[in-house]
Each structure stands twice: as structure tokens, then as C-alpha cells.
Amino acid sequence: MGEKIQQIYEPLNSSTAIALVNRLGLFPENSALTCSEIGDGNLNYVFHIVDAGTGKGIIIKQALPYAKVVGESWPLTLKRAVIEANALKIFGSFCPELVPKVYYSDEQLAITVMEDLSHLKIARTGLIEEEEYPLLSKHIGQYLAKTFFYTSDFFLEPGKKKDFAKQFTNPELCKITEDLVFSDPFFDAETNDFESALRQDAETLWADEKLKLEAAKLKKSFMTEQEVLLHGDLHTGSIFASAEETKVIDPEFAFYGPAGFDLGQYLANLIFQVISRKGSSRENIYAHLKEVWETFEDEFSRLWKEEGKEVYCKTQGYLEYILEKTFTDSLGFAGCELIRRTIGLAHVKDLDSIAHEAERIHAKRTALQLGRALIINRQQEARIESLETIVKDSLLAASLS
Numbered sequence: 001m002g003e004k005i006q007q008i009y010e011p012l013n014s015s016t017a018i019a020l021v022n023r024l025g026l027f028p029e030n031s032a033l034t035c036s037e038i039g040d041g042n043l044n045y046v047f048h049i050v051d052a053g054t055g056k057g058i059i060i061k062q063a064l065p066y067a068k069v070v071g072e073s074w075p076l077t078l079k080r081a082v083i084e085a086n087a088l089k090i091f092g093s094f095c096p097e098l099v100p101k102v103y104y105s106d107e108q109l110a111i112t113v114m115e116d117l118s119h120l121k122i123a124r125t126g127l128i129e130e131e132e133y134p135l136l137s138k139h140i141g142q143y144l145a146k147t148f149f150y151t152s153d154f155f156l157e158p159g160k161k162k163d164f165a166k167q168f169t170n171p172e173l174c175k176i177t178e179d180l181v182f183s184d185p186f187f188d189a190e191t192n193d194f195e196s197a198l199r200q201d202a203e204t205l206w207a208d209e210k211l212k213l214e215a216a217k218l219k220k221s222f223m224t225e226q227e228v229l230l231h232g233d234l235h236t237g238s239i240f241a242s243a244e245e246t247k248v249i250d251p252e253f254a255f256y257g258p259a260g261f262d263l264g265q266y267l268a269n270l271i272f273q274v275i276s277r278k279g280s281s282r283e284n285i286y287a288h289l290k291e292v293w294e295t296f297e298d299e300f301s302r303l304w305k306e307e308g309k310e311v312y313c314k315t316q317g318y319l320e321y322i323l324e325k326t327f328t329d330s331l332g333f334a335g336c337e338l339i340r341r342t343i344g345l346a347h348v349k350d351l352d353s354i355a356h357e358a359e360r361i362h363a364k365r366t367a368l369q370l371g372r373a374l375i376i377n378r379q380q381e382a383r384i385e386s387l388e389t390i391v392k393d394s395l396l397a398a399s400l401s
């Protein structure tokens with residue numbers, strides 16, 4: 001790889017992106033390079049540079065000094081790029097087959113140059129098209145188990161873990177989640193975004209003190225429990241997939257937080273598929289819900305038994321306590337994600353793309369009811385089988401209402 005090039009920040013365009021990869025020597029000299037900006041996320045630029053001769057590509061992701069989805073009125077730290085590059089490197093060291101390779105990163109330019117995954121499809125898009133991903137949830141279960149275990153106090157020397165926690169202090173991006181996931185959807189906040197047909201449902205939710213107390217507890221957990229290095233935004237739009245491969249991208253929200261958060265976001269985004277699908281095609285998603293938890297549980301338990309360094313790892317019942325806490329928390333976090341993506345800022349295509357208005361509103365109402373049920377009942381539903389039951393009960397209740 002070429003030497004480090006000192007830069008001052010400027011947003012790239014196609015020609016400066018090509019000039020950059022040439023300076024870095026990432027393609028053979030005189031390659032015929034083309035570049036297009038393909039970013040479809042809320043926050044950043046993504047440049048896809050392809051060598052027309054070989055078809056080989058590379059990705060440059062660049063943070064903008066503001067949130068792209070809102071514009072310059074929402075300034076946002078460029079430091080998220082260095083957080084993302086470092087998180088990709090750390091997660092890639094635990095599960096190289098599940099994370100894109102980082103070729104180069106530059107804090108000043110706020111860029112990460114990484115492996116081109118264009119041969120894969122964003123899992124959300126593929127799931128909406130009802131493509132089957134037989135290995136997706138097994139891979140995500142393994143990813144969650146390894147990133148959880150190897151960044152936790154069960155494996156790391158306590159000083160090293162605290163160094164990591166300091167390195168991944170990410171206050172501005174955490175604040176986005178604190179507001180958009182844990183606060184705004186539970187109040188009549190300006191950022192909320194929903195169709196007028198859902199106003200009554202939103203108002204009922206804002207008046208629900210029992211629900212708000214539980215949301216407050218989950219927010220506190222998110223803000224105070226430094227258990228593991230989280231991805232921080234593990235929805236199905238942050239995962240590339242095919243029938244054989246899975247790659248987790250976009251960890252710019254990475255920070256030390258409660259272990260159940262990533263799992264909860266993944267579960268919730270699968271649940272959007274249960275809600276938006278009809279009939280027997282839901283079964284495939286129920287299988288994913290079970291698979292991700294069971295793989296996580298098996299792999300995490302194996303790592304704990306074989307490599308656990310914490311003195312209490314051999315104490316009867318401690319592993320079971322940690323697993324139960326993680327699962328229970330994940331249900332609560334999943335509930336917040338379901339509510340947030342339905343009436344808060346930054347929706348999901350799974351629901352928004354339902355063309356028929358009455359069906360779409362019905363699906364969104366179901367997501368709200370299910371989100372509430374998961375948050376309120378998370379302590380009583382400590383088994384994976386109960387998750388399928390609670391989802392099925394909510395679908396049934398919604399169809400009767």
C-alpha cells in the first residue's frame with residue numbers, strides 16, 4: 001500500500017477520488033478508472049471506483065461534516081470516519097470473513113478505503129425481494145458472539161478494555177441514537193415522521209406512562225452500560241449478503257454499550273420482514289430469528305468456556321445469567337427500533353414500500369403494537385421460542401383489531 005498522504009479535509013468528487021486512489025497506488029498504472037457516487041445511506045458519500053480493464057473495484061467512503069439526509073443544518077463530527085475504520089479493523093480481526101477489508105484510512109480526509117462488495121446485495125433489499133439467505137443469521141450470530149466476547153471483560157484485560165472504551169467514545173453519534181431511538185418517538189418531538197393516519201396511534205403511545213418508564217430504563221442502559229464494543233447500527237441495511245456470503249458494513253456508530261443492542265436491532269429489522277410479508281413466506285424469517293439467537297448462544301458459550309479469562313467464568317450460573325440478560329435487553333432494544341423506524345426519523349423500506357395505503361398503515365400499526373409488547377414484556381419472555389409467539393400474537397391481534 002502507498003505511503004500516508006497528508007491532506008486537509010475537502011469533500012471528494014469523482015475526479016479527486018480517482019486521483020486519490022492513483023496516488024495510493026491501489027490500481028496498476030494507467031488503469032482506465034471510472035467512479036460513481038453510490039451512497040444511499042443517511043450520512044455519507046460512497047464512491048465506487050472500477051478499473052474498466054479488469055472489472056476490479058474499490059470503495060471510498062467519506063464522512064461529510066453534516067448528516068447528508070438533513071443537510072448542513074445538522075452538523076456532524078468527521079471523527080465518525082476514524083471510528084468506522086478502526087471498528088472495521090477490530091471486528092475484521094475477530095471475523096475476517098464477515099467484515100470488508102480496509103485498505104487505507106485517513107482521519108483528515110475522513111475516508112475509509114475498503115473492499116468492494118458490489119457482488120453482494122444489501123440484505124434489506126434482498127429480503128424485501130424475498131431472496132433466501134440460508135447462512136445470513138448463522139453468520140450474524142457468529143459475528144455477534146465474537147465481537148461481544150472478544151471486546152468484553154470476560155476476555156480482555158480490564159485496562160485494555162477501558163482503553164478500547166476510551167478510543168470508541170462516540171458522543172455525537174450516540175446522541176443521535178439516544179434521541180432518535182430512545183427519546184423522540186416516545187414524545188411529540190419535531191423529528192418524528194409519520195402519516196396522519198397514525199396520529200392517534202402515536203398520541204396513544206406518547207400518553208403511555210408504563211411504556212415510557214420502560215423506554216427510559218432501556219435508554220439508561222444504552223447510555224451507561226459499557227459491556228462490549230457495539231456496531232451501533234446493525235440493521236439489515238448495514239449488511240451485505242448472498243446465499244454464501246455475509247459482510248457487516250457501516251460501524252460508524254460503534255461505541256461501548258450494552259451487549260443486547262446490536263442483536264436487538266438485527267431482530268427488529270427481521271421482524272419488519274415478518275410484518276411486511278404474507279402467509280408462509282414469514283416462516284423463513286421466523287427461522288432467521290431463531291437461528292441468530294441459537295448461533296450466538298452456542299458460539300458465545302463455547303468462547304466463554306474455552307477462552308474466558310474473567311475469574312467468575314467458571315462460577316455456576318454466571319454464563320446463563322449473562323445470556324438471559326443479553327436476550328432480555330435485546331427484546332427491549334428491538335421494541336424501541338420497531339417504534340422508532342415506524343414513527344420516528346429514518347424509516348425502513350420494508351414498511352414504507354408497501355404500496356397499498358391501508359395495508360401499509362396496518363403494517364405500521366402492527367409494528368407499533370409489537371414494539372410496545374416487546375418493551376413491556378421483555379422480562380417475562382426470556383426464551384427465543386417466546387419471541388416467535390409474541391410476534392405471532394401481535395400479528396393476530398392486529399388482524400382482529
Ligand SMILES: Nc1ncnc2c1ncn2[C@@H]1O[C@H](COP(=O)(O)OP(=O)(O)O)[C@@H](O)[C@H]1O
Nearest residue numbers: 039040041042043044046059115116117118250
Ligand atoms: N464496501 C462496499 N462495497 C460496495 N458498496 C458499498 C460498500 N459500502 C457501502 N456501499 C454502498 O453504499 C451504501 C451506503 O453505505 P453505508 O456504509 O451504509 O453509508 P451510510 O453510513 O451513509 O449509511 C450501501 O447501501 C451500499 O450500497
Ligand SMILES: CSC[C@H]1O[C@H](OP(=O)(O)O)[C@H](O)[C@@H]1O
Nearest residue numbers: 041042043067069176180233346
Ligand atoms: C440522521 S441519522 C438517522 C439514521 O441514519 C443512520 O443510518 P444509516 O447510516 O445506516 O443510513 C442511523 O440508523 C441513524 O439513526
